[in-house]
Amino acid sequence: GENVEQHPSTLSVQEGDSAVIKCTYSDSASNYFPWYKQELGKGPQLIIDIRSNVGEKKDQRIAVTLNKTAKHFSLHITETQPEDSAVYFCAARKGGSYIPTFGRGTSLIVHP
Amino acid sequence: EAGVAQSPRYKIIEKRQSVAFWCNPISGHATLYWYQQILGQGPKLLIQFQNNGVVDDSQLPKDRFSAERLKGVDSTLKIQPAKLEDSAVYLCASSTRADGYTFGSGTRLTVV
Numbered sequence: 001g002e003n004v005e006q007h008p009s010t011l012s013v014q015e016g017d018s019a020v021i022k023c024t025y026s027d028s029a030s031n032y033f034p035w036y037k038q039e040l041g042k043g044p045q046l047i048i049d050i051r052s053n054v055g056e057k058k059d060q061r062i063a064v065t066l067n068k069t070a071k072h073f074s075l076h077i078t079e080t081q082p083e084d085s086a087v088y089f090c091a092a093r094k095g096g097s098y099i100p101t102f103g104r105g106t107s108l109i110v111h112p
Numbered sequence: 113e114a115g116v117a118q119s120p121r122y123k124i125i126e127k128r129q130s131v132a133f134w135c136n137p138i139s140g141h142a143t144l145y146w147y148q149q150i151l152g153q154g155p156k157l158l159i160q161f162q163n164n165g166v167v168d169d170s171q172l173p174k175d176r177f178s179a180e181r182l183k184g185v186d187s188t189l190k191i192q193p194a195k196l197e198d199s200a201v202y203l204c205a206s207s208t209r210a211d212g213y214t215f216g217s218g219t220r221l222t223v224v
Contacts, residue, residue: 102154
């Protein structure tokens with residue numbers, strides 16, 4: 001089955017810096033890559049996603065890039081703010097499936 | 113729209129006891145999922161329902177876990193008897209289509 005590796009497990013940055021979280025996947029049939037943000041005591045919330053026919057997608061301060069050849073994708077957060085502090089999960093899903101495989105998560109800490 | 117509702121928020125039980133969790137999905141969402149999230153890991157799918165039928169329960173430890181979704185709306189997940197390694201957050205999610213996952217806030221279970 002699909003295996004998703006996520007790095008780093010913890011990321012600490014100063015407010016205003018950029019943060020990058022990287023994921024790799026194993027199954028070349030995966031074609032949908034969502035990113036979730038999980039705040040303390042809450043369920044994961046979808047923040048951005050990308051499909052395999054697109055190399056990059058941006059939404060205000062967050063962007064996601066996808067390299068299908070290398071089977072890796074990344075989340076980029078610019079001008080980080082304390083409210084960006086949370087656990088971020090990447091995931092990969094095959095076509096025809098409803099079920100994504102999640103990475104282990106990255107705890108992002110933004111220091112004011 | 114109202115989100116995915118789950119109860120209780122927290123539960124502490126002794127090993128070998130039984131416990132049940134309840135989920136009310138977003139109105140009109142045909143697909144419902146139960147996930148187990150162990151501390152420091154990404155969510156892992158336990159079971160997927162489409163209306164009131166089971167689509168995928170391959171990861172559900174059926175000797176102790178059971179789930180049902182009566183009338184294609186609310187769902188309950190039960191553990192009997194509980195083990196220490198069942199300590200986790202149990203997340204319910206619902207969707208209308210493959211991309212539209214919405215998670216509830218989860219139930220944090222501690223087995224002592």
